[in-house]
Amino acid sequence: xxxxxxxxxxxxxxxxxxxxxxxxxxxxxxxxxxxxxxxxxxxxxxxxxxxxxxxxxxxxxxxxxxxxxxxxxxxxxxxxxxxxxxxxxxxxxxxxxxxxxxxxxxxxxxxxxxxxxxxxxxxxxxxxxxxxxxxxxxxxxxxxxxxxxxxxxxxxxxxxxxxxxxxxxxxxxxxxxxxxxxxxxxxxxxxxxxxxxxxxxxxxxxxxxxxxxxxxxxxxxxx
Amino acid sequence: xxxxxxxxxxxxxxxxxxxxxxxxxxxxxxxxxxxxxxxxxxxxxxxxxxxxxxxxxxxxxxxxxxxxxxxxxxxxxxxxxxxxxxxxxxxxxxxxxxxxxxxxxxxxxxxxxxxxxxxxxxxxxxxxxxxxxxxxxxxxxxxxxxxxxxxxxxxxxxxxxxxxxxxxxxxxxxxxxxxxxxxxxxxxxxxxxxxxxxxxxxxxxxxxxxxxxxxxxxxxxxxxxxxxxxxxxxxxxxxxxxxxxxxxxxxxxxxxxxxxxxxxxxxxxxxxxxxxxxxxxxxxxxxxxxxxxxxxxxxxxxxxxxxxxxxxxxxxxxxxxxxxxxxxxxxxxxxxxxxxxxxxxxxxxxxxxxxxxxxxxxxxxxxxxxxxxxxxxxxxxxxxxxxxxxxxxxxxxxxxxxxxxxxxxxxxxxxxxxxxxxxxxxxxxxxxxxxxxxxxxxxxxxxxxxxxxxxxxxxxxxxxxxxxxxxxxxxxxxxxxxxxxxxxxxxxxxxxxxxxxxxxxxxxxxxxxxxxxxxxxxxxxxxxxxxxxxxxxxxxxxxxxxxxxxxxxxxxxxxxxxxxxxxxxxxxxxxxxxx
Numbered sequence: 001x002x003x004x005x006x007x008x009x010x011x012x013x014x015x016x017x018x019x020x021x022x023x024x025x026x027x028x029x030x031x032x033x034x035x036x037x038x039x040x041x042x043x044x045x046x047x048x049x050x051x052x053x054x055x056x057x058x059x060x061x062x063x064x065x066x067x068x069x070x071x072x073x074x075x076x077x078x079x080x081x082x083x084x085x086x087x088x089x090x091x092x093x094x095x096x097x098x099x100x101x102x103x104x105x106x107x108x109x110x111x112x113x114x115x116x117x118x119x120x121x122x123x124x125x126x127x128x129x130x131x132x133x134x135x136x137x138x139x140x141x142x143x144x145x146x147x148x149x150x151x152x153x154x155x156x157x158x159x160x161x162x163x164x165x166x167x168x169x170x171x172x173x174x175x176x177x178x179x180x181x182x183x184x185x186x187x188x189x190x191x192x193x194x195x196x197x198x199x200x201x202x203x204x205x206x207x208x209x210x211x212x213x214x215x216x217x218x219x220x221x222x223x
Numbered sequence: 224x225x226x227x228x229x230x231x232x233x234x235x236x237x238x239x240x241x242x243x244x245x246x247x248x249x250x251x252x253x254x255x256x257x258x259x260x261x262x263x264x265x266x267x268x269x270x271x272x273x274x275x276x277x278x279x280x281x282x283x284x285x286x287x288x289x290x291x292x293x294x295x296x297x298x299x300x301x302x303x304x305x306x307x308x309x310x311x312x313x314x315x316x317x318x319x320x321x322x323x324x325x326x327x328x329x330x331x332x333x334x335x336x337x338x339x340x341x342x343x344x345x346x347x348x349x350x351x352x353x354x355x356x357x358x359x360x361x362x363x364x365x366x367x368x369x370x371x372x373x374x375x376x377x378x379x380x381x382x383x384x385x386x387x388x389x390x391x392x393x394x395x396x397x398x399x400x401x402x403x404x405x406x407x408x409x410x411x412x413x414x415x416x417x418x419x420x421x422x423x424x425x426x427x428x429x430x431x432x433x434x435x436x437x438x439x440x441x442x443x444x445x446x447x448x449x450x451x452x453x454x455x456x457x458x459x460x461x462x463x464x465x466x467x468x469x470x471x472x473x474x475x476x477x478x479x480x481x482x483x484x485x486x487x488x489x490x491x492x493x494x495x496x497x498x499x500x501x502x503x504x505x506x507x508x509x510x511x512x513x514x515x516x517x518x519x520x521x522x523x524x525x526x527x528x529x530x531x532x533x534x535x536x537x538x539x540x541x542x543x544x545x546x547x548x549x550x551x552x553x554x555x556x557x558x559x560x561x562x563x564x565x566x567x568x569x570x571x572x573x574x575x576x577x578x579x580x581x582x583x584x585x586x587x588x589x590x591x592x593x594x595x596x597x598x599x600x601x602x603x604x605x606x607x608x609x610x611x612x613x614x615x616x617x618x619x620x621x622x623x624x625x626x627x628x629x630x631x632x633x634x635x636x637x638x639x640x641x642x643x644x645x646x647x648x649x650x651x652x653x654x655x656x657x658x659x660x661x662x663x664x665x666x667x668x669x670x671x672x673x674x675x676x677x678x679x680x681x682x683x684x685x686x687x688x689x690x691x692x693x694x695x696x697x698x699x700x701x702x703x704x705x706x707x708x709x710x711x712x713x714x715x716x717x718x719x720x721x722x723x724x725x726x727x728x729x730x731x732x733x734x735x736x737x738x739x740x741x742x743x744x745x746x747x748x749x750x751x752x753x754x755x756x757x758x759x760x761x762x763x764x765x766x767x768x769x770x771x772x773x774x775x776x777x778x779x780x781x782x783x784x785x786x787x788x789x790x791x792x793x794x795x796x797x798x799x800x801x802x
Contacts, residue, residue: 060396065446083699083781
C-alpha cells in the first residue's frame with residue numbers, strides 16, 4: 001500500500017515536472033512567436049515608412065514648383081494679391097462699411113445678393129436735442145429715403161450695422177426669416193432699387209463682371 | 224531437520240525481504256533525488272531563460288529599425304522644411320549573365336530582340352550599347368533610375384537575367400530648382416558643385432544624416448525668382464540671367480538663381496557648361512549700380528553735404544579717356560538728379576572730390592577685393608583695379624571709372640551684400656546659405672553711418688519712383704533700387720551692343736528687409752522691351768514682377784499708405800529721362 005502510494009507520488013512528481021517543462025516550453029515558444037511577430041511588424045513599419053516616403057517624394061515631384069507654375073500659367077491664372085486686397089487692422093475693415101458718399105457711382109452687385117441687409121443698415125435718423133424725438137418727425141424732408149421710424153432706435157440700427165458688416169451670416173438670417181419678413185424685405189428692395197441714389201441690382205451681373213470694370217477704371221486712371 | 228530446514232528457509236526469506244525493502248527504499252530515494260534534480264534543473268533553465276529574455280532581447284531590435292530607416296545620405300531642406308534633396312531607393316536595371324546558371328545563354332530571346340524591346344521602354348537608350356552589354360559575360364547596368372511602371376514593362380519581357388536591384392540614390396523633387404545652390408551627387412556618391420559638395424561630410428555622417436539640413440533658401444521665393452528671370456531672359460533673348468535675394472539684416476540668401484540651369488537628377492548628362500554659378504563664380508563689371516555706393520561713401524565722408532549742389536554735366540577728358548553720359552541731361556545736375564538719370568560725369572566728379580583712398584577703402588570694407596563670403600565651393604575672385612598712384616591709392620582715372628562701376632568686376636553676390644549694407648543702416652554682413660536663428664546672426668562691420676543709410680534709402684526709392692527704375696515700382700511694396708547697364712569688355716575695348724544689365728533693389732524702403740538683384744547677360748532689344756536694351760527696360764521689370772510675388776510670402780504686405788519720406792529731396796528733381 002505504502003509502495004503503491006509512493007509510486008503514485010513519484011508519478012505525480014514526474015507529471016508535475018512534465019507540466020512545468022511543457023509550461024516553460026510554451027513560454028519559450030510564445031516568446032519566440034511574439035518576437036517574430038514584433039519583427040514582422042517592424043519590417044512592415046519599415047516597408048510602410050519607405051512606401052510613405054516614396055509616395056511623399058512622388059507627391060513632391062508632381063507638385064513641384066515648376067509643375068505648379070505651368071498649371072497656373074495654363075489653367076488657373078492666379079496672380080499675386082495687390083495692395084488693395086490687404087487689410088491691416090479693424091479700422092481699415094470698418095472703413096469699408098462707410099455709407100456711400102452722395103453722387104458716388106453705384107457699386108456693382110451680383111444678382112443673388114439680398115439687398116435688404118444694405119437697406120436695413122441705413123444710419124439712424126438724427127435725434128433732436130430739444131424734444132428728444134427723431135428729427136424725421138420735425139423735418140419731413142430728411143425722411144425721403146429713410147426707413148420707418150423704428151430705425152431711429154439705436155439698438156436696432158447698431159444691430160443692422162453689425163449685420164451689414166458681416167454680410168454672409170446676415171444672408172443666412174434672411175433665409176431663416178418668416179415669410180412675412182421676407183415679403184417686407186422684398187418690398188423694401190423694390191423701393192430701394194427704384195430710388196436713384198441707391199445701389200442698383202444688376203440682373204445678369206456675374207462675379208467676373210467686376211474685373212473688366214476694375215480694368216476700365218485702371219485704364220482711365222492711367223490716362 | 225525439517226524444522227531446522229523450515230526455520231532456516233524462513234530466516235533466509237525474511238532476510239531477502241529485508242534486503243528487497245532496503246533496495247526499494249534506496250531506489251525510491253534515488254528517484255526522489257532525480258525528480259528533485261530535474262526540478263532544480265528545470266527551475267534553473269527557466270530562470271536563465273527568463274533572465275535572458277528580460278535582459279538581452281529587447282534592445283537590439285529597436286536600433287535595427289532606426290538603422291533601416293536611416294537614409295544613405297542626409298536630406299537637404301529649404302528654410303521652411305520643404306525637401307530639396309533626399310535619398311531615394313529607386314530601381315535600376317541590371318543584367319545578370321549568371322541568372323540561368325553558368326552554362327548556356329542567360330537570355331531567352333536574342334540580345335537584338337531584347338535591345339529593341341528595351342528601346343521601346345527607354346527611348347533614350349543606345350541600341351548598339353545595349354546589344355554589346357547583353358552579349359557580354361559581365362553583369363552591368365542597362366539603365367539607372369527605372370520607374371516602377373517601366374520596371375513592370377521590363378518584367379513583362381520575361382527575361383530572368385534582367386534584374387531590378389533597389390539602390391539608394393539622390394533625388395531632387397523640385398528638379399532644376401536651386402540647382403546651383405544644391406549641386407548634384409555623382410555616380411560614386413560624392414557631392415559636387417553646390418551645398419552637396421560643401422556638406423558632403425555632414426550628409427554622410429551616420430550620427431547626423433538622420434536629421435535634415437536646412438538651408439537659408441526659401442523654395443517658393445527661389446521658384447518665383449527663377450520664373451521671372453527665365454521670362455526676362457526669353458523676352459530679351461538674353462544669353463544668361465542671374466539673380467539673388469538676400470535678407471538685408473542677416474545676410475541669409477533667400478534665393479540664388481543662375482540661368483540656364485541644369486537638372487541635378489540627370490547627373491549622367493554632361494552639363495559642365497551649365498554648372499558655373501553666375502551669382503558667386505563669375506565676375507562682371509556691374510556699371511551704374513555702383514553709383515549709390517560712391518554717393519554713400521561721399522555722403523559718409525562729408526564730401527556731399529548739400530544734395531542741392533549742382534555739378535556740370537559736360538563730358539571731360541582724363542588723359543586719353545573721355546567720361547561722358549548716355550544722354551544730354553542739360554548743363555548741370557544735382558546729386559539726386561545724377562542718380563535718377565544715372566550720370567557718369569557727375570558721379571565721377573564726386574568720386575574725384577572724395578578721392579581714391581576713401582573710395583578704395585569703402586570698396587575694400589565691402590569685400591570687393593576678395594572672393595564673396597558664401598559657403599559655395601566655387602567663388603569668383605574680383606578683378607580689382609591695379610591703377611595705383613605714387614601714394615599707393617587708386618589713380619584719378621581709376622577712381623572715376625570705379626565710381627560708376629567700370630574697371631572693377633565683382634560677382635552679383637558682392638553687389639547684393641553691398642546693397643544690404645547700404646540700406647540696412649550701414650552694417651555689412653557676410654552672405655550665407657545656412658539658416659540662421661536670431662542668436663547666430665553675425666554682428667557684421669559698420670561701413671556707413673545710419674544717417675547715410677537713411678539718406679540712401681530715400682535716394683534709391685526716388686530712382687524707382689521717378690527715375691530709371693520706374694518699371695520696378697511694384698505698387699505698395701516701396702521698392703528702391705538702381706539700374707546698371709554696362710557694356711561688356713572685349714579685346715578691342717567695350718562692345719556697344721553686348722550689355723550686362725543689372726537692377727539692384729531693396730524693399731520695403733521704409734524698413735528694408737530684402738535685397739533683390741536681377742542681372743541679364745547680353746539682352747537684346749526686343750518688342751517686349753520697347754526696343755531698348757538697357758536695365759530700365761529688362762532687368763527692372765524682372766524685379767517689378769518678382770517683388771509682388773515674393774513680398775507676401777516673406778511677410779511684406781503691400782501697403783499703398785506707407786512709404787519712405789522723400790518729400791525733402793523730391794523738390795530737387797526736375798523731370799527727365801536717364802539711362
